[in-house]
Amino acid sequence: MKRNLKFWTRYTWESMAVDLSFMAVLAVVTLFSAEGLDLGMFASIMPYYLCIAATFGMLIINTGSQSLYVPLLLSMGETRRNVLLGFHYYRTLIISVTLALCALIWLLIPGEVSSAGLRSIPTILCVLVASSSMGSILGTLFTKWKWLATVIIIILCGGAGGAVGFMGVAASDSRVITETLEMAAHLEALPWWLALTAVAALALDVAFQWMLLRRQEVKL
Amino acid sequence: MSLHCENIVKTYSGKDVLDKVTLDIQTGKIYGLIGRNGAGKTTLLSILAAQNPASSGSVTLDGQRVWENRKSLEKICFSRELNANAESGLAAMKAKEYLRIAATYYEGWDKPLEERLVKLFDLNVKKKLGKLSKGMLSMVTIIVALCSKAAYTFLDEPVAGLDVVAREQFYKLLLEEYSSSGRTFIISTHIIEEAADVLEDVIILHEGRVLIETDTQAFVDSAVHVSGKAEEVDAAVSGLEVHHPETVGRSKGVTVFLKPGQKVNESRDVSVQPVSLQRAFVALCGEEEGKS
Numbered sequence: 001m002k003r004n005l006k007f008w009t010r011y012t013w014e015s016m017a018v019d020l021s022f023m024a025v026l027a028v029v030t031l032f033s034a035e036g037l038d039l040g041m042f043a044s045i046m047p048y049y050l051c052i053a054a055t056f057g058m059l060i061i062n063t064g065s066q067s068l069y070v071p072l073l074l075s076m077g078e079t080r081r082n083v084l085l086g087f088h089y090y091r092t093l094i095i096s097v098t099l100a101l102c103a104l105i106w107l108l109i110p111g112e113v114s115s116a117g118l119r120s121i122p123t124i125l126c127v128l129v130a131s132s133s134m135g136s137i138l139g140t141l142f143t144k145w146k147w148l149a150t151v152i153i154i155i156l157c158g159g160a161g162g163a164v165g166f167m168g169v170a171a172s173d174s175r176v177i178t179e180t181l182e183m184a185a186h187l188e189a190l191p192w193w194l195a196l197t198a199v200a201a202l203a204l205d206v207a208f209q210w211m212l213l214r215r216q217e218v219k220l
Numbered sequence: 221m222s223l224h225c226e227n228i229v230k231t232y233s234g235k236d237v238l239d240k241v242t243l244d245i246q247t248g249k250i251y252g253l254i255g256r257n258g259a260g261k262t263t264l265l266s267i268l269a270a271q272n273p274a275s276s277g278s279v280t281l282d283g284q285r286v287w288e289n290r291k292s293l294e295k296i297c298f299s300r301e302l303n304a305n306a307e308s309g310l311a312a313m314k315a316k317e318y319l320r321i322a323a324t325y326y327e328g329w330d331k332p333l334e335e336r337l338v339k340l341f342d343l344n345v346k347k348k349l350g351k352l353s354k355g356m357l358s359m360v361t362i363i364v365a366l367c368s369k370a371a372y373t374f375l376d377e378p379v380a381g382l383d384v385v386a387r388e389q390f391y392k393l394l395l396e397e398y399s400s401s402g403r404t405f406i407i408s409t410h411i412i413e414e415a416a417d418v419l420e421d422v423i424i425l426h427e428g429r430v431l432i433e434t435d436t437q438a439f440v441d442s443a444v445h446v447s448g449k450a451e452e453v454d455a456a457v458s459g460l461e462v463h464h465p466e467t468v469g470r471s472k473g474v475t476v477f478l479k480p481g482q483k484v485n486e487s488r489d490v491s492v493q494p495v496s497l498q499r500a501f502v503a504l505c506g507e508e509e510g511k512s
Contacts (some may be wrong), residue, residue: 001290007324068309074271075300076325077293077370218271220300220310 004082007073008090015061015094022053044113047102048184051124054098058128059135059156062091063149066139066209075218084213088206091136095128113181120187126198133201140209143216221247221282223268223296223372223404228277230263230428237263239428241277245372245406250398252419252436253408256505259425261408262301265374268406269298281372294327297370299361301377304349311350315360318349319367328369337363340389354381362390366397374406379414387411391418416440416497426505436497443500447473448490456488464503475503 026049030042065087073083099121106114138156142149223245230238238260245251245268255261266272268279270287278285281292304310310318323329338345341359349357358381365373379387395418398405406423409415422439424432432439446453450472461477475495476484484492495503 003324003327007321064309068313072310072321073325075298076322077269077296078325079270079288079290079293081288082290215273217273218266218300220302 001082001085004073004078004086005089008086009093011065011069012090012093012097015057015090016097018061019050019053019057019094019098022057023049026052040109040111041113043105043109044111044117045181045184047105047117050098050102051128054094054128055131058091058094058132059138062132062135063139063142063153065090066136067142070139070213071143071216071218071220074216075220080213080216084206084210087136087209091132095125095132098128099125113184116184116188120184122190123187123194126190126194129198130194130201133198133205136205137201137208140205140212144212221371223279223281223286225268225279226277228264228267228279229275230260230267230272231275237428238267238274241425241428241430243423243430243433245404247371247404248402249404249420250394250418251404251406252412252415252422253406253425254410254412254422254501255408255425259505260428261425262376264425265298265376265406265408266300268372269293269296269374271298271300295371296374297326297365297368297372298374298376299365299368299378301380302349302357302361304352304357311348313349314345315343315347315349315352315356316345318360319345319363322364322368326364326368326370330367330369334363334367337366337393341386355383355386356381358382359386362393366393369401370403372404372406374408376408377410378407379409379411387414391415394418412498412501413496419497422497424501424504431504440495440497440500442478443475443495443503444478444484445473445475445493445495445499446484446490447471447493448488452488452490456485456490458485460484464506475500477504 023046027042027046030045030049070083070087073086074080078086102124103118103121106117138149138152141152225241225243228238228241229236241260241264253261253265263272267274268286270279270289270293273287278287280286281289281295284292286292286296302310304313319334323331323334337343337359341356341363343356343359343363347356349360352360358378361375362378365375365378379390382390391414394405394407397403407415407419416436419436422432422434422436423430446457448456449470450467453472453474457474457476460482461479463475463477466473477500478484484490486492
């Protein structure tokens with residue numbers, strides 16, 4: 001188990017680096033598009049960018065984890081139970097680190113945006129859990145029914161492309177910060193359906209993953 | 221210490237790929253697992269290493285079940301043939317990353333040996349697996365197998381794509397590792413002739429069943445090629461296990477597998493020659509209809 005944890009811990013930091021890079025891209029777009037930028041405000045919205053990066057990052061990375069790393073680790077003699085536990089350890093760690101970084105930034109920069117951000121943490125947690133589970137389910141689907149996962153990935157990529165396009169339009173209007181804050185305001189209250197979705201996605205993911213993992217055949 | 225599998229059955233789409241395979245793999249031997257394409261070699265190795273579940277049957281190591289047993293799995297390494305094509309996620313992984321993951325998971329990983337082999341094979345570990353040639357991918361699997369130091373190590377077509385020099389290097393390294401560690405190796409290969417000298421025991425798998433599991437030399441010694449005029453050959457091998465008859469005009473050649481105490485009737489005008497492992501394998505698995 002020790003070696004399994006070592007692998008997944010390293011994998012977490014590598015994934016975190018991808019998320020932070022994506023966040024940096026969003027930050028640069030904001031820096032170059034916003035007029036009369038308030039640095040305090042800019043820093044306060046960074047955690048939202050990190051969450052966006054983590055959401056898309058987990059969708060994509062978890063798909064890869066399931067379709068590549070799970071069979072790879074099985075081929076290295078790891079048990080299916082440990083692979084499942086290791087993956088959920090990684091998922092917990094990456095969500096915890098993302099939320100901890102967000103909370104830290106908001107605590108260090110007091111203000112209205114930061115207070116709203118801190119109040120949004122339960123909602124963000126649910127979004128991250130749901131997207132992480134979705135990515136994982138997609139990866140599991142990918143190993144078994146490639147065509148179905150491909151269709152879903154195309155739909156999701158279309159959605160993600162739309163979101164990026166929307167942000168681009170907002171950025172070109174020099175209203176990126178205002179737009180971000182408007183979106184963030186909706187996160188303060190945790191809708192019951194989101195909490196339910198997150199719990200259901202997680203339960204479905206674990207059950208589905210274990211069901212397929214038990215019968216999974218290693219193909220590299 | 222022994223690895224034992226009992227009545228392994230593996231079914232795909234209603235077809236038995238492995239049919240009640242029972243084997244006892246002893247420690248400190250080099251086994252050759254040979255069989256035609258689709259005989260079930262890779263499936264068998266995958267099941268022995270708990271990488272694939274069996275439809276029924278069990279695999280045990282020292283009496284302990286191997287499936288989902290980390291302690292048993294630590295003693296087994298099945299270094300699979302890598303298929304790093306464009307569709308595979310492995311294609312984007314660098315060789316050094318693959319080796320790093322292997323080093324993390326195999327408790328006894330021999331880092332100095334890894335460095336030595338990378339240098340010996342002149343392997344560019346900074347390259348992505350998808351950019352490596354088939355021979356270089358084989359080198360990666362050989363490095364994992366040898367450096368894992370697992371008591372039971374399985375290699376699936378380890379010399380596929382290797383040039384003759386690299387193949388010689390591999391067999392030399394294998395014998396070096398075997399004599400210094402006493403590990404058990406199971407090598408699945410199609411290049412039988414080259415491997416014959418290093419294989420102590422041979423397991424012949426045919427259509428999902430174990431046909432032969434015996435000492436390689438004893439198996440080769442039990443087979444002879446008998447040739448001559450057709451009627452003389454038929455008379456000389458009458459009552460014996462005859463395989464792979466070949467007829468050219470009035471001449472005939474057959475491969476005969478002799479049981480202890482059996483002999484070819486040499487009073488007939490026939491030529492009796494020893495056969496190689498490859499020849500014996502072809503005679504056994506090449507043409508079922510030739511058996512009489």
